Amino acid sequence: MPSKQALVRRPGPRLAEGLVTHIARRPVDPALALRQWEGYVQALRDHGWRTTEVAPADDCPDAVFVEDTMVMFRNVALLARPGADPRRPETAAAREAVEALGCSVNAIRPPGTLDGGDVLKIGDTVYVGRGGRTNAEGVRQLRAAFEPLGARVIAVPVSRVLHLKSAVTALPDGTVIGHPPLVDDPAAFPRFLAVPEEAGAHVVHLGGDALLMSAGAPDSAALFADLGYRPVPVDISEFEKLEGCVTCLSVRLRGLYA
Numbered sequence: 182m183p184s185k186q187a188l189v190r191r192p193g194p195r196l197a198e199g200l201v202t203h204i205a206r207r208p209v210d211p212a213l214a215l216r217q218w219e220g221y222v223q224a225l226r227d228h229g230w231r232t233t234e235v236a237p238a239d240d241c242p243d244a245v246f247v248e249d250t251m252v253m254f255r256n257v258a259l260l261a262r263p264g265a266d267p268r269r270p271e272t273a274a275a276r277e278a279v280e281a282l283g284c285s286v287n288a289i290r291p292p293g294t295l296d297g298g299d300v301l302k303i304g305d306t307v308y309v310g311r312g313g314r315t316n317a318e319g320v321r322q323l324r325a326a327f328e329p330l331g332a333r334v335i336a337v338p339v340s341r342v343l344h345l346k347s348a349v350t351a352l353p354d355g356t357v358i359g360h361p362p363l364v365d366d367p368a369a370f371p372r373f374l375a376v377p378e379e380a381g382a383h384v385v386h387l388g389g390d391a392l393l394m395s396a397g398a399p400d401s402a403a404l405f406a407d408l409g410y411r412p413v414p415v416d417i418s419e420f421e422k423l424e425g426c427v428t429c430l431s432v433r434l435r436g437l438y439a
Contacts, residue, residue, distance in 0.1 A: 230433075248297045250263075264314030311339065350384050376398070397416075
């Protein structure tokens with residue numbers, strides 16, 4: 182059976198200093214953020230996911246957004262090279278964690294840059310956002326790493342949000358969901374469903390009909406429920422102040438088989 186293994190990394194003491202690019206900075210409550218992170222991790226565990234904590238990177242305010250450190254395809258991890266220089270030290274411990282799980286590891290090399298949050302996988306199709314944090318050389322290296330494994334890599338523009346998955350994610354049936362004002366080109370995706378809230382564009386399939394999503398998108402949750410899914414809302418408001426969402430707080434390793 183496919184694995185339900187996730188890497189997570191607890192928020193560090195400098196979380197409130199995290200980078201913001203497309204939104205105004207707002208105060209972050211570190212104590213509340215830690216409680217919200219614990220609730221997020223518990224939601225994964227409640228749905229059968231085994232979680233592994235990546236070692237802290239306390240000098241890196243954004244380290245909690247562990248998804249940006251790598252991209253998984255099957256059992257291969259492509260270690261990222263973040264587009265923001267201060268985030269590059271985040272990848273060392275993430276590499277150690279994924280190697281300990283038995284994954285093969287490749288890495289983006291200079292002058293390429295790639296953030297994991299810029300990559301959306303739907304089956305064997307891999308969409309990669311070409312924008313502020315991921316450059317053309319990063320896209321080329323991702324294509325070289327994953328196409329021999331059977332991936333079909335499609336580059337799409339990202340200019341209105343931080344990462345591709347800040348704009349769109351996908352339902353279990355492959356339908357891409359997004360809040361239209363933040364999506365550069367909805368026509369880039371064969372099936373696109375507009376959602377009424379920005380926070381409603383981000384879901385993690387927990388298994389079965391369960392969708393992990395932000396508690397800040399009740400109208401989108403109602404839409405998903407009407408489509409036959411079961412929303413699992415979590416409060417991640419402190420991370421949303423730093424352009425975070427439910428996808429970027431974990432790396433899901435679905436391609437490991439036991």
